[in-house]
Amino acid sequence: MLILGAMGLIAAFGGIGLWLAARVRRRPEEIRVLLTALALLDTDIYWGATPLPEAFSGIADRVEDPWRNFFTEVKERIERGEAAWPAWKETIARLTGAFALKPEDWLIVLDIGKGLGRSDQQEQHKQLELAQKQLTLLREQAVVWAEKQAKMWAYLGFLVGCAGAIFLI
């Protein structure tokens, strides 16, 4: 019985560690998806002069959750009459929990929303290009960080589980 309990403890903590590791690994992936979304948005604005709700709708069709939810909600808010910036900001505030992004990532994402739709195509293109450069840099750092952190959480989970089991025995 005791052995079973110890094994359960190790499995539980190990599972938590693996879950945290997977969450950490999501961060660079979410940045990558955002980069794809911004590239699509840039193309839609620069070449198609596509209005934001329509552009967001197209992006939502082509990216995965949680960004799909994010762009769908911003689109719906703008269609209901909200301006782009409050819609962007409030959607971030509402959906932050669904992402693995860190506060410094959100600062860049917030910045993107500040100028959205408020200038001509050239200006929009410049702003989106700048955001993409910043995110690319951030993603490179995030990949390295995530690898280390993921290993740490995975090991830590099992180690805590083992320590608990030893203590129990």
Place this chain on the structure above:
Amino acid sequence: MPLHYVNSRKPALPVPVRAGEDGEAKVGWDEFLGWFGRRLGRILAQTEIVPGRVEEIRLRVNQPLLLRLAGEDVFLDRTGQPAPAEEAYRVELPDLAETMDRLTQSSLYAAAENLRQGFLTLPGGHRVGITGEAIMKQGSLQTIKHITGLNFRLAQDIRALGLDLLPHLISSERRLYHTLILSAPRAGKTTLLRALIRWLSNGVPELGLPGQAVGVVDERGELAGLWQGVPAYDLGCRTDVLDSCPKALGMGMLIRSMGPEVVAVDEVGHAEDVAAIAEALRSGVSILSTAHAGSLEEARCRPILRDLLAGGIFERAVLLSRRRGPGTVESVLDLARGQEVRPWARVANRKM
């Protein structure tokens, strides 16, 4: 790319309902107010003025909120009640900014072409004139920023309009005479043009008029009221609409591609329009058009219209005024004979 642009997705904001059973225009007022900022929308929603009477809503920064009705200007206070100018609600910059955000769906870049022309077209064919600070680049208008004034002009769509006028515009062979509708601004040119297009397209069995293929070059997006590919107005079952295309370019395109019997355009006024109309005549289509001029004499004083009239292109001219409200037909002229069309002259000055 203009704002009434791109695809066939359902309009983001509802298209106002037009044309009631009784032939009178009905405005989907509540939906229409969705284009205004929240505060302005609330004020306008509270007004007891019958929406159908409103021709224009004028927003000017730091100036009173103004409704223009037929022959009357009304200022509104915070509660939507008529008030003297000094007690009326003063439109503020955030009101204009919020309204512009709604009009452009927060996508100013997408409305760049419209800003260059100085107006946006909304679902239902309503037009919003824009004033502000003009940004010039290499001698041409690049855009307008720091918007200081918006003028909402509500479009009308009255089903029975133009029917009693039609017999005087078609020949014994049931061909539409080349027709020019003339009036000063806000006298109902576009509304009448839209109605005539629909009658010609659907045909009028009572007049022995079969339906005809009508090509419409809707340069300003007012005739069909297309909003993202969805027309707000019924222009008839045989009508092809080329939206947001310059008239001079679009007329040739339509003739080559769609084989219309009638080509309809709104507000001719440029030299290239005259050339395009002359070219269209060579292909045998009938021309139905409008132009700004309070009278035939005024039209003859304007270089472009003078050329059109002197060239003998048009066979009929319909003169409209606001004397008894928008759409008052002052006369129908047989331009070839230089006289009024007799049956119409007997009942001239009636309102359509």
